[in-house]
Amino acid sequence: MDASALAGIVWELGQQAGARLERICQPSPSELYLFLRKAGEVKRLCLGMRSDLPRLHFTASRPENPAHPPAFCMLLRKWLEGARLTGVEQPPGERWVCLRFRGRSSLGQELALGLVAELIPGATNLILLRLPEQQVLAALKPGAVLYQPPALPGGVSPGRWLPELFADGRQDPGPAWQMLLSTVRGFGPLLAKEVVFRSGWDADAPAQLVAPQADRLARFVHDLAGAVSAGRFQPAVYYGREGKPRYWHVLELTHLSDLVAVSMATPSAAADHFYTAYLQGAAFTSRRSGLRGALSSAGKRLERRARAQEADLQQAAVAGEFRLWGELLTTFADRVPVGAGRIDLPNYYLPDSPPVNVPLDPALGARANARRYFARHAKGERTRVAAGKELERTLAELAYLQRVSDTVEDCRTLQDLEEVWEELREAGLAHPVPKSPRAGARSGKFTGLELVSSRGDAILVGKNHHQNEQLVRAARPDQVWLHARGVPGAHVLLCPGAQAGKDWPPADSLEEAAELAAHFSRAGRSRWVEVDWTWARHVRRVPQGRPGLVVYHHEQTIRVSASPRLFAGGNSPPR
Structure with missing residues (x-):
């Protein structure tokens, strides 16, 4: 935002002279909102103080009001709430403005106050002044007691x-x-x-x-x-x-x-549209990057665990040799001399009984050595069974992470990413992070795609494990459940519409829903995909399983294109 663009905002803000400052909120350390009421209309003024993205404009967004406002916000409320905006000043060519207010002290004395917004990249600040003394009452970045305007840069007006x-x-x-x-x-x-x-x-x-x-x-x-x-x-x-x-x-x-230029009604409308899209895009990129990092770290940790469990299995595989040694020592105990460290005994399990060299503990007799080998064999068997089960669980976790990774790449909104992050947090694979306001990531309302087939039947598509879980829990027995065969992907639910009859499900709606299931799967880049469908009453959640993990039976398979048809409204669903 250069000084010329800021001048447009100042011109627009000047039209609000006489407005009453009704409310102040500070949802983040670098963001402040002033609610100005004039002629029965309330406008929200955003003052963004990010050092890399300073901004000042009216906004249509509704900021979150934190339960515990920062100290700077409390000071502004003390001095400014209820005050009247008397004017806005911007020195020519400068990127700082002063919003002048007329308010009253706690004793009823009239005060002249100024809120200075320094919108200089790398040196942003918000400063509340008492005028005309230029006394600093509060500052986002505290400094001098008396205010000095920023030094003028080089160049001429x-x-x-x-x-x-x-x-x-x-x-x-x-x-x-x-x-x-x-x-x-x-x-x-x-x-x-x-x-x-x-x-x-x-x-x-x-x-x-x-x-x-x-x-x-x-x-x-x-x-x-x-x-x-x-x-x-x-x-x-x-x-x-x-x-x-x-x-x-x-x-x-x-x-x-x-580029394509889209005209806006006011300077603030242009600024608000741009910065909202920019910040949402930046938040989306940051959240996706964080998810990728969490998935990568969790995957590497599970891979190390799998290697360790495979090593345990390899060690347990030699337990059969301990059993053989124990049996040979028991059978030929009379041939083992006292104090021997090794002995060759015939292996009667093989033709010609080849000799087997059996290590011995010289301090133990033949039968004591045999008991020791039987105990080691039993321990090895227990290890093999336990390590096998653990390895199976670890490999299932890795497969789950791969499915989540595919989901992350298919996410197109910040809310979708927050649902995936919440799922990972509940699984213990990611740390909790602050949600963006009104994201509704864990609300009871279905947050996936809601579409309508060409016949008028509702089609619900879950694009992540949380949404898939919502579909499975909410499905009715007379609804049709679909999923791409043999690959991770979305759960799709086909719901009967007003025209549902004895021929339910109709072939055209079924095929359109199957195309969606194919599109939102790992096989979505293929030309043709096999999709399973069955009645929802034949779909069951896996006990103690991950969200969205189900088993199903009585399925039928159809082969469809992975390019969905156009639905009501003329839009095809995005990936």
Whole structure:
């Protein structure tokens, strides 16, 4: 957010002069929300103080109000709640603003207060001042007792732009827009590139090429600066080909012709749309990365356990030799001399009775040595049985992790990822993490896909183990359950609609549901997939099993395409 974009927000915020500050909440250390009421309408002003993403704009989102607000929030409530917004100030070309309020002290004395938002990357801060003394009453990052505005950066105001100031660019090998950044105060990279582009060059043209005709740059700098000062804003969000917002600004950016520009009603609408999508995308990427790390760590731990259990099985495999030695010592006890350390005895289990060299404890007799070998054989057998069961459980855990890993890669929303994380936490494979507000990850409501077949029958698709568990528990006996045959994937439930009759389930609805089961499975990249279907009354949860793990019988198998058809509304379900 450069100073020009901030000016658009300040212009919009100025229209709320006279609004009453009704409520303040601070859902995170770097995020503050002011609720301003004017003419019966409440607007939520977001002040984001992340050092890498400072922002100020009205927002449509509803912030979570923590049960225990931070101390800074409590101080702001003490001084500002109930105060009136009297004005907003932004020094020309600067990225900090002062929101002026008129309030009253606890004794009823009228006070002039200012809330300064410093939106400078790497140096963000929120400071509450008592005016006109500039006395600091509270600060997000405490500092001096008396407030000093941030030092002005280099460069001149756009209104004082002179072509001569760009003369040094004749020897600069870098792009011209970077020279503009260091010369004109208040312009960010987007506006600097826009000036170069409107002047007739490529947005990344070198300064050596542009500098000889700096007067053209000066004209367009004046034009853009004049549009900002006159409030001629054209807020828009610019989307890339992948459908994600890439940039936003309050002025038209013609150099972004390869992007799709979507006009917004107000500067705040553009900022809110962009930052909401950006933060959700960043949270999604972070959560998916965390899940991948947790799954990788758990998988490596289980692989080490499996190797240890396989080693135990290999050691237990020699227990049969101990039994043979014990039997030979018992049979030929009279041939074993007292104090012998080894002896060769015939193995009567094999043809020609080849000799077997049996180690002995010299301090024990033949039968005592035999009893010792029988005990070691019994212990080895117990180890073999126990290690085999443990190895079976470990391999099942590894298979479960692989299914969860496939689910994580298929997740498309933050809520889906939070459900998977909660499932791993309950399984003891991940640490609990704070949920995003109103995620509803563990609510009783089904959170998977709810679709309608072309015939009007409801189709429910569980995209993770928690949603699969919800389907299995909620299924009615007359509903049809489907799953891709022999591969991990989604549980799909076909529910009878209003037209259900004796021919239930209808072939077309059944095939459409099977296509979904094939699509949301590990075989979803294949052209054709076999899908099992059966009545829900024949599906049972595995006792003590992982969520979504079932056994079923009386199934039938159909072969369908893994590309689902279009459903009501004209949309095909995303992967």
